[in-house]
Amino acid sequence: MTRTTGTVRIVGAGLLGTSIGLAFRKLGVNVVLSDSSPISTSLATDMGAGRLANSSDTPALIVVCVPPDVTAAVVAKELETYPNAVVTDVASVKVEVLASLTTENADLSRYVGSHPMAGRERGGAIAGRADLFVGRPWVVVPNHESSPTAVGMVENLALDLEATPLTLSAAEHDRAVALVSHLPQLVSSLLAARLLDAQGSDVNLAGQGLRDTTRIAASDPKLWVQILGANAAPVAELLKKLGQDLAETVAALEQPNAAGALATLGRALERGNRGVERIPGKHGASQTKYSQIVVMIDDKPGELARLLTEIGEIGVNLEDLKLEHSPGAPVGLPELYVLPEAEKNLIAALTARGWRLAG
Amino acid sequence: MTRTTGTVRIVGAGLLGTSIGLAFRKLGVNVVLSDSSPISTSLATDMGAGRLANSSDTPALIVVCVPPDVTAAVVAKELETYPNAVVTDVASVKVEVLASLTTENADLSRYVGSHPMAGRERGGAIAGRADLFVGRPWVVVPNHESSPTAVGMVENLALDLEATPLTLSAAEHDRAVALVSHLPQLVSSLLAARLLDAQGSDVNLAGQGLRDTTRIAASDPKLWVQILGANAAPVAELLKKLGQDLAETVAALEQPNAAGALATLGRALERGNRGVERIPGKHGASQTKYSQIVVMIDDKPGELARLLTEIGEIGVNLEDLKLEHSPGAPVGLPELYVLPEAEKNLIAALTARGWRLAG
Numbered sequence: 088m089t090r091t092t093g094t095v096r097i098v099g100a101g102l103l104g105t106s107i108g109l110a111f112r113k114l115g116v117n118v119v120l121s122d123s124s125p126i127s128t129s130l131a132t133d134m135g136a137g138r139l140a141n142s143s144d145t146p147a148l149i150v151v152c153v154p155p156d157v158t159a160a161v162v163a164k165e166l167e168t169y170p171n172a173v174v175t176d177v178a179s180v181k182v183e184v185l186a187s188l189t190t191e192n193a194d195l196s197r198y199v200g201s202h203p204m205a206g207r208e209r210g211g212a213i214a215g216r217a218d219l220f221v222g223r224p225w226v227v228v229p230n231h232e233s234s235p236t237a238v239g240m241v242e243n244l245a246l247d248l249e250a251t252p253l254t255l256s257a258a259e260h261d262r263a264v265a266l267v268s269h270l271p272q273l274v275s276s277l278l279a280a281r282l283l284d285a286q287g288s289d290v291n292l293a294g295q296g297l298r299d300t301t302r303i304a305a306s307d308p309k310l311w312v313q314i315l316g317a318n319a320a321p322v323a324e325l326l327k328k329l330g331q332d333l334a335e336t337v338a339a340l341e342q343p344n345a346a347g348a349l350a351t352l353g354r355a356l357e358r359g360n361r362g363v364e365r366i367p368g369k370h371g372a373s374q375t376k377y378s379q380i381v382v383m384i385d386d387k388p389g390e391l392a393r394l395l396t397e398i399g400e401i402g403v404n405l406e407d408l409k410l411e412h413s414p415g416a417p418v419g420l421p422e423l424y425v426l427p428e429a430e431k432n433l434i435a436a437l438t439a440r441g442w443r444l445a446g
Numbered sequence: 447m448t449r450t451t452g453t454v455r456i457v458g459a460g461l462l463g464t465s466i467g468l469a470f471r472k473l474g475v476n477v478v479l480s481d482s483s484p485i486s487t488s489l490a491t492d493m494g495a496g497r498l499a500n501s502s503d504t505p506a507l508i509v510v511c512v513p514p515d516v517t518a519a520v521v522a523k524e525l526e527t528y529p530n531a532v533v534t535d536v537a538s539v540k541v542e543v544l545a546s547l548t549t550e551n552a553d554l555s556r557y558v559g560s561h562p563m564a565g566r567e568r569g570g571a572i573a574g575r576a577d578l579f580v581g582r583p584w585v586v587v588p589n590h591e592s593s594p595t596a597v598g599m600v601e602n603l604a605l606d607l608e609a610t611p612l613t614l615s616a617a618e619h620d621r622a623v624a625l626v627s628h629l630p631q632l633v634s635s636l637l638a639a640r641l642l643d644a645q646g647s648d649v650n651l652a653g654q655g656l657r658d659t660t661r662i663a664a665s666d667p668k669l670w671v672q673i674l675g676a677n678a679a680p681v682a683e684l685l686k687k688l689g690q691d692l693a694e695t696v697a698a699l700e701q702p703n704a705a706g707a708l709a710t711l712g713r714a715l716e717r718g719n720r721g722v723e724r725i726p727g728k729h730g731a732s733q734t735k736y737s738q739i740v741v742m743i744d745d746k747p748g749e750l751a752r753l754l755t756e757i758g759e760i761g762v763n764l765e766d767l768k769l770e771h772s773p774g775a776p777v778g779l780p781e782l783y784v785l786p787e788a789e790k791n792l793i794a795a796l797t798a799r800g801w802r803l804a805g
Contacts, residue, residue, distance in 0.1 A: 130804065133742070138775060204653045213740060213779060224651050251652065259567075263648040271659040276718025277691050278633050281625065281684060283721050289622040291612065292583055293725045294563050296662045300630040303655040308715035315711050316702050323699035325640060326503050332636050333689045340682035344674050346453040352674050356667035358633025362642050363663040366652045383580075391767065392754035399748040404679060408750070408769040408780075420581065 090243035090383065093147030096121065096140060096172070098161055100131035100209060103177050103217030104152035108136030110248045110391045113217050119144050142440050145169075151176040151279055155313040166193050173237040175201045175244065179264060180317040181257035199226035202260060203250055204268075210307055215343030216247075225343045265321035271372040272311060280305030296344055317426060349380040377406050377424035380434060383443040391421060394442065401436040403429045434437035448473045449602035452506025455480065455499060455531070461565065463511035463537050464574030465493030469607045472576050478503050483620045490571040504528075507599055510535040514672045518546030523681060534560045534594040534603070535758065538623060539676040540587045540616035546657035560602040561619060562609060569666075577608075584609035587616050606652050624680035631662055632768035638663035649762060716774055736765050736783035736787060739793060740804040762788045762797040779804055 095111055097104045097309040108118045108131060115293060116406065118137030120426040122128040132139055149165045149172050151158060164414035165174045174197060178184055180261045190197060190348040207214050225245035229238045234327060238254075250425040273394065279301040282290060315322060332355065384390040407424035425433055453774055454461045459481040461552045467477045467490060479494030480768055483485040484734055485717060491498055506529050508524045510517060517537040524533045547557060563580040584604035588597045597613075606612035614622065638660040641649060674681060691714065698710035743749040750769065757764060766783035793803060 132685070163751070192623065196668050204651050206653070206655075210540075215541055219676055223653065223710060227650065229792075235683070244536065253647075259647075263645075265652050266640065266644055266648050267652045269453055269675050270640065271656045273695060273714070274633060274637050275623050275655070276715050276721075277688055277695065278630060279715065279719075279721035280717035281688055281721065282724045283717060283725060284687075285625055287484045287623075288612070288614070288618070288726050289625050292563050292585065292622050294582075296634070297616045297626045298725060299658040299661050300716070301722045301725065304657050304718035306715070306719075308712050308719060311715050312712045313698065316708050318697045318700035325768050326692060326696050329640055330689060330692050332639060332693065333685060336632060336636065337682055337685050337689060340674065340678045340685065343458045343678035349671055349675050352672045355632070355639065355669050356635050356665070358639035359640060359660075359663035360665075360667060362635075362638030362640065363660045365641045365649050366657060366660065367650060389758045389790075391764070392758055394765060395751035395754060396748075399751050404747050405750070405769075408767065410767045431773055 089116060089247055091116055091148065091240070091247050093117070094119060095244075096138060096144060096146035096165075097136075097152060097168070098122070098149065098165060099152035100124075100127040100136065100212050101152060102210045102212070102214045103203065103205075103219075104150070105131045105134060105136045105212040106205075106217065107150055107152065107177075107244075107248065109134065109217035109307060109437060114247060118420040119146065121372065122281075127212050131215070134212060134215060136212070136215060146172045148172065149174045150244070152177075154178075154316055155180055155184070159184045159191070162198060163191050163193045166197060170194075173197050174239045175199050175241045177201060179314045181226075181260045183317040185228075185257045187421055195230050195232035196234045197237050198230065199233045200230070200257065200260075201230055201241050201245070202226040202228065202264070203245070203248075205250070210310075211334060211335065214426055220245075220248040220250040223250050224253050227252050227254050228257050228260055229254065230257070231368070255421065258358055261318050262321050265318055269315060269318055269322045270325045272306060272316070272331070273322065274329070275301055276303040276306075276311075282364055319356045325423045378427045378430035380423045380425065380437075380444065381420055381431065382423065382437065394421065397424070397437070397440055397442075399434070401433060403433045403436075448475060448606055449624065450475055450507065450599070450606050452476070453478060453503055454484060454496075454603075455503060455508045455524075455528070456504035457481070457508065457524060458511035459483075459486040460511060461496065461569045461573045462562065462578075462796045463572070463575065464490045464493060464495045464571040465578040466509055466511065466603075468493065468574055468576040468606065471496060473606060475606075478505065486571050491573070493571060493574060493575060495571070495580065498641075505513065506799065508533045509603070509650045510537075513537075513669065513675055514539055516545075518543045518550070521557060522547055522550045522552045527554060530560065531695060534558050534600045536560060538564055538580050538627070538673050540585075540619045542587055542676040544587075544616045552587050553746075554591035555593045556596055557589065559589070559594045559616060559619075560600050560604070561585040561587065561623070562604070562607075564609070576667045577606070579607040579609040582609050585611050585619050586611050586613045588613065589616065589620050592715045597691050615709070620677050622791045623681050624677055624684055628674060628677055628681045629663060629684045629688070630683065632664040632674070633688070634660055635665075651654075703704065737783065737786045737789035739796075740779055741782065741796065742802045743780065753780065755798055756796070756801075757782070757792070760792060762792045762795075 094117045096119050096120050111118045119140035120137040121140040153161050155178045159174050203225045205219045244251045330362050339348040410421040453476045453798050455478050457480050470477045479496040480499040499641050510520050514537045517535050562584045564578050601611045618630040698707040768781040
C-alpha cells in the first residue's frame with residue numbers, strides 16, 4: 088500500500104534521482120523527471136525512472152537531487168514555481184542548505200530536508216537501482232517552520248522506498264554524518280593516496296582488506312569537495328583526533344621494543360574492535376537476498392557464453408553476475424547470484440552437465 | 447598434472463594449513479597433519495585435509511602454518527627433525543623469521559619462506575577451503591642460501607594450488623605488505639576507534655562506506671600485534687607520511703574559506719582516486735588497462751547469453767564482465783571490459799547488430 092499520492096517531480100536524474108524514480112515507478116506512482124542535462128534525462132526515462140517533465144505537471148511532492156552547492160538555489164526555485172508542492176532535497180549536508188533558504192526568504196513551511204543514507208561509488212542515472220534505499224536509514228530534517236503535512240509526506244517518501252525514516256535537526260545530522268560518512272571518506276582517500284608512492288610489484292599483493300578500505304576512495308572528488316567544504320568544522324575536529332591517535336601509534340612503531348610500545352599497538356587494535364562493534368548490523372545486513380554460486384570455467388573465449396546459455400536452458404534467472412578476469416590463471420571464477428529457492432536446482436543441474444563448482 | 451611429489455607435512459591446522467591440506471588431498475597428494483591442539487588436528491583430518499602425522503613419515507615438503515611469533519622456532523625444529531625435507535612457512539612477515547633462522551644456524555638451503563595472499567575473516571580448520579588460493583598471489587621468498595630445488599618445490603606448491611607465484615626478497619615482501627596490508631589494518635582500526643566517542647544515534651546512520659572501511663578493524667589484535675611488531679619500521683614510515691597528509695587536510699578544513707583550502711581537499715580526494723586505480727583487479731589484472739562498454743539489455747532470461755555469443759562471433763575477447771541486477775528496472779546493464787584496441791571495433795559491431803549502448 089503506497090503512501091505517496093499525486094505526481095512526484097524529481098529534479099536531477101543522477102544516481103539518487105533515478106533510483107527514487109525507479110522505486111516509485113515500480114509502485115505505480117506518477118513520476119516526472121527534470122535535469123539540466125538532456126542526456127541524463129533521456130537515459131533515466133529510458134531506464135524507466137519516469138517520464139519527461141513538462142509545464143502542465145502539478146506535482147504534489149518535489150525531490151531535489153542535485154549537487155550540494157546548487158541544492159539551496161534549486162529548492163528555492165521549485166518552492167516558488169510550484170506553490171502547492173512540498174519540496175525536499177537529498178543533499179548530504181543540511182545546515183548550509185537551510186541557512187541559504189532562510190536568507191532567501193523561501194517558504195520553509197513547505198520545505199523538509201532529507202538525506203537517504205545510501206549511495207554507490209559510481210554515480211549517474213546508469214547506476215540507479217530501485218532497491219537502493221531498502222533497509223537504509225533515511226534522515227528527515229524538518230526546520231522550525233515545516234508543516235506537519237510536509238514532514239509526513241517526506242516520511243512517507245522514505246517508507247514507500249522501504250527505507251527507515253529517522254528525524255534529526257540539521258545540526259544533529261551534520262555532526263553525525265561527519266563521523267559515519269565524511270571522516271571515513273577522507274581516511275579512505277588519504278590511505279589510497281599512499282598507493283601513489285608504491286612500486287609496481289607492491290600493489291600486486293593487494294588483498295580484500297586494501298580493496299575494502301579504499302573502495303570509497305574512488306568517489307567523485309567534485310561532489311566530495313562540496314560536501315566537506317559545507318561541513319568542514321565537525322569533520323576537522325574528528326580528523327584532528329584521529330591524527331592524535333595516529334601519532335601515538337607511529338611513536339610505538341618507531342620504538343617497538345620500548346616498554347609499553349606493543350601494549351599501545353594492542354590497545355589501538357582492540358579499540359578498533361570495540362569501535363566496529365558499535366556499528367549496527369556489523370556483519371553487513373546483506374542488501375540482496377541472493378544465493379551465490381561460483382563456477383570454475385576454463386579461461387577461454389566462449390566458455391562464459393556457453394555457461395549462461397546452459398543456465399538459460401536450465402530455466403533459472405540470473406539476478407547478478409560478477410566475473411573478474413585472472414590473467415595467467417587457467418580458470419575463470421564467475422560468481423552467479425540467484426534467488427535462494429533456485430540455488431539447489433541450479434547446483435544440481437550444473438553439476439549434472441559437468442560444470443565444476445568452486446567452494 | 448600435479449607438480450608436487452612425495453608426502454607433504456603440514457604443521458598447524460588452522461585456516462591456511464587446513465586449506466592447503468584440502469587442496470593437496472583433492473590432487474591425490476599424501477598429506478600428514480600436525481598441530482599442538484589435538485582438537486584442531488582431528489577437525490582438519492575429519493574435513494579430509496590429510497591424515498594424522500606419525501613418527502615414520504618421511505615428508506618431502508613441510509609447510510609451517512603457525513602464528514608469526516613461533517614460526518621461526520617451528521621452522522628450525524622441522525629442518526632439524528627432517529634433514530631431507532624442504533621447509534616453507536606462510537607467515538605474514540618474512541625478514542624477522544629469516545633473521546631468527548640465521549641466528550639459530552638453521553640449514554637455510556632447505557628453507558624458502560612464502561606468503562599466500564589469501565585469507566578469510568573466519569579462522570580455524572573449519573573455515574578451510576580447497577580453493578582458498580585459486581587466482582591469488584603467492585609470494586615465494588628465497589634467501590641467499592636457498593637451493594634451486596627448494597625454490598622450485600615451493601613454486602610448485604603455489605602452482606598446484608592454482609595460485610600465482612611471485613618471487614620477492616624478504617625485505618621487498620615486508621615493505622610491500624606494510625603498504626597493502628599492515629597500513630590499511632592500522633588505519634581501519636584507528637578509524638573504527640573514533641566510533642567509541644560517537645553518540646548512540648550517530649552510528650545508526652552508518653552506511654556501506656563506514657562498514658567497508660572498518661571491516662578489518664574486527665581482526666584479531668593478538669595476531670596483529672605480532673605482525674606489526676615484526677614489521678614496525680616500514681609501517682611506521684608509511685603511517686607517518688599518512689599523518690602528514692592528514693595534518694594538511696585538517697588545516698584546510700579548519701579554514702575552508704581560505705585561498706586554496708578547497709583545492710587542497712580536492713587534491714587529496716583526487717589523489718585517492720588515482721591511488722585506488724593502482725590496485726589490480728581481484729585476480730591480478732590492472733583495472734585501468736581495459737576499456738569499458740556498457741550495453742542496455744532487456745531484463746529477460748537468455749539476453750546476456752545472446753550478447754556474449756554475439757561478442758564471440760564478432761571475435762572480441764572479453765577481459766572482464768560485471769552485471770548488477772537492478773530490480774525494478776526493465777533493463778540490465780552489463781559492463782564489458784575489453785582491451786582498448788578492441789573497443790572501437792566492438793562498439794561498431796554491437797551497434798550494427800542492434801544492441802543499445804549506454805553512456
